[in-house]
Amino acid sequence: MVKILGFILLSGLVLISATHPEDRSVLEEFQRLRKLKPLGIEFADYFQNVTLGDLSLFDSQLPTQDDLQCLNDISMLVLALQGGQYWALKMIDSWGGIPSGIFTGNVYDLGNFDECINIKKDSLRGKYCFLDVSPAKILGVESSLSGIVKMKTATCFPASCSATHMNKFVDQILKRILNVTIPSTAMSISEDSCQTAEREPWNGLTILTIVILSLMGVAVTLATLYDYFLAKSQDQLPTAVKLFSARANSRALFRIVENKSNPNVIECLHGIRCMSLFWVVWIHQYDNVFSAPNINRFSFLSWIQTPFAMFFLEGNFSVDSFFFIGGFLVSLNTLGTICRNKGRMNVPIMYLRRLVRIFPILAMSILVYTQLTGVLGDGPLFKGGYSKKASCAKTWYMTLLFVSNFAKDMCLDHTWYLAVDMQLFLISPILLFALYKWGKKAAAAILVLIVLLSGCLFATMMVNHYSIKSLDFSLQKKMYFYTHTHAAPWLIGFLFGYFMYLNKGRKFKLNWIAAWSGWILCLAMLFTSIFALYPKIESGKPWLMTTLEVSSYYTLTRVGWPMAIGWVVFACMQGYGGLANSFLSSPLWQPLSKLSYSIYIWHSFIQEINKRIVRTNTYFTNYQVMLNFWSTMGFTVLFSYLLHLLIEAPIGGLDILLRPKMKAPAEIKPSTVSEQVGESNVDNVDSSNQRELEGTDSSADQLAEKSQ
Known part of the structure; x- marks a missing residue:
């Protein structure tokens, strides 16, 4: 004592x-x-x-x-x-x-x-x-x-x-x-x-989670054995076997599609998606380190004033990259479907197919986080299992309804992005039909909407006197989690997809001055977005920034960042990417890109366990965080691959059952098709390309292509 x-x-x-x-x-x-x-x-x-x-x-x-x-x-x-x-x-x-x-x-x-x-x-x-x-x-x-x-x-x-x-x-x-x-x-x-050696008995949900994973594991094992020992060729595999076979789904996951074999594939998106994913996991790794039992906690105060720390403080731009890619792909791919069907699109089926791809793994993640975290580890900080288990008991349904970004206390914090992305996806048919029917006039209206949303964000921060030193979580939610605060990057990507669709197959001729100017402006926007606040933070007095300065920064960077990412995509597609295109378009990114959704869902699960099983105090250094980051990525990729084979690929593959039954609603006629969307000069983007871009291609997709 x-x-x-x-x-x-x-x-x-x-x-x-x-x-x-x-x-x-x-x-x-x-x-x-x-x-x-x-x-x-x-x-x-x-x-x-x-x-x-x-x-x-x-x-x-x-x-x-x-x-x-x-x-x-x-x-x-x-x-x-x-x-x-x-x-x-x-x-x-x-x-x-x-x-x-x-x-x-x-x-x-x-x-x-x-x-x-x-x-x-x-x-x-x-x-x-x-x-x-x-x-x-x-x-x-x-x-x-x-x-x-x-x-x-x-x-x-x-x-x-x-x-x-x-x-x-x-x-x-x-x-x-x-x-x-x-x-x-x-x-x-x-x-x-308080904890003792006696473990808490499994409740009904824990048993249910284990039973579901076990049954899926048995189904995958049997299908894989059939595929490996009994099937004479992949073309003769029954549909059920191909849906559950780990061999077939692994082949689809690791298949490399080169641009030469499919000109519709935008290879650089795989690299951008993976780099953004690394950034998200890296940021969350620092979040976990800050809440760990560090013996040098006060060193955070000096670390936060270093230039390197700006990549952590401004990590929200990694999510804006995801929003840009999401809007870009929805516009680019779905416009091809609308034009191919002469203005007809089955919106309910469009929603259902997306839910089939993303809902099962999200629902399973809630069960695994809340029920299996305590089963898989113990330690001084492990009491009660998942740290937000009580919150999940109250708001789990909001996560499944994709409105968790409005929850007072979120269940899985990182799934706010899925909620915002789904909400923007739900309104996309309105924008798509508007682009199809009114073309450039609708694009101008969307551009005005971007300006209005940016003005709304600016006005909200000015009226409420939001500042960089605000620690109020409710204020942070209004600035970061609400849909309208990230709508601008998504809409910019949406308009960029429309622009690329109109000019599909066209080769832009840029002289070296224009190309270099584009890259210089792009890099200036990227680095300004990240380091603009550094002088104030380095001085140790970031709270001296006026409300006008903070509001202007948040508003302008919400627009500047996705525009810079748009140039990167454009330059890589048009042959002006140079080393950036060689790096981002490397075929090695494709398997990881296809697995990116699972990695995003499960990385916090691995980090939660790693943080709470510690028995001794930790020491904070950048090197130690990087060691933890790469170990987290390694285990997360393995765990995500396992859950991809058990849940995501088999259930997501049921998407094939929806394709032959699609019935389009009444036709919406555009004023001038060739002028509005360039239908006569544009090759439609097929469904296989869409799945390659979205990273959701599976063996079931290959089966569907052969059955149609």
Whole structure:
């Protein structure tokens, strides 16, 4: 206990030095603590005199059966300590103490989790809990940091003792040693932080999740065995076998389609998609590191002022790249379908086919995150399994309805992008039919809509005085999660797809001045978007930016970034990409691009487990984060590949059942087809090209092409 008390008061020195430099009382208290006896002796001396009165609960004068059992186990522990028994010494040894590096921001001492919970002596079991400490409240210091600097240290008690008993013990010991009464809000043990070696029994949803994965695994195994040993050729495979065969789906996943064999394939999109995906995973890796038990937490303050940190702070542009690609592909591909069918398109089937591709893996992710996270790991920080399990119990349906970006507390935080993308996709038929019927007039109207949405974002930030230092999550939602804040990048991609469709097959002749000017302007827009705020952040006073500056930055970069990405795509398609095109169009990106949706869904699952299984404190450096990032990517790709074979490819392959039954609604006639969409001069983009671009091609798609 002396270690704990020293930890509390020494931690308080940090707060005192920041608020009351002249106050020396804490130093006096700390010197007094240094004269106290060691933890084991102090603990044993106190508990030798424990009575039922010490254990009595606040709302009852009579001891309960639980009180008596706890008292019996504490007495057993004290006798074992006096006798020097190994198991009792292990219980005391597993406690946390004064963490090294308090002045560098270390607020965790995890003790020894496994040593505590593995204690077994007759009916006595070890119980690991966190003691939450607020040094400022203990010392009576009024500080703005008191609500931020909260510390946790490990304790170990007999499992029969509840958090109420433990708090009673701690309170009694502090009264005896320091002759003070500690407020319950300043130092307490919560039952929510306690763990034993006994695992929680599986509930119905956990069993259901395992059963679903097992059944799909059996189906995939049987289909693969049939494919490998019994099938004479891939062309003769039954539909069901080809849907579930891991061999067939793997062949489709790793198939490389070269531009020479299919001129409709836009190869650079695979590279852009993969680079954006890496950026997203990398950002989330830093997010997890910041919330980990680092011993150098204060070094974040200096790191955040480095140029390298701007790639983290402005990582939202990675998602804007996804929105641009999404709008671009919807426009480019679907316009070909509309023109090929002379203005007819079955919108319900269009929606249903998209749901078939993305809904199954999303639904399974909710089950896996909430039900299997706790099954696959344990550790001091692993109590309760998935960290947002309670939120999922309330808002899981909003994730499945693709409105999670409006939820007060999201289930899977990173799926807000899927919600926004789906909402924009739902309105796309209106825009597509408008482009088909009114052509350039509709394109001009969409351009005006982009300006209006940008103005709405600017006005919202100005009126509400949003600033870069705002920590209010509700304000961040309005600036980042709402649909209209990301509609501009999607619509710019949508218009760019329309432009490329009108000019499909056309080769633009640019002189070297125009090509170089385009690249210089593109790079200027990209780097300005990322580093424009760096001078203010490097100065350590980003809050000095005016509301006008912040509003202008957010509004203009929402437009500038997708325009720059548009130039990259245009230059690569037209032969002006150079090294960028060679890199982005490498065939090696194609398999990873096809797997990108699964990787996006599952990377947070791997990061959640990796973060919460730690047994010791971590140390923050860029190099360490990169090591964690690549290990996360490796495991995520393997896990995503497995779930792709079990869920995404088989169920997504049911899309083939919808294609022969498509019935188009009434025809919408354009005013001038050749003028509006260039139908007479444009080759239609076929469905196989669409799946290649979207990264959803599977063996079922090949089967459908042969059956139609």
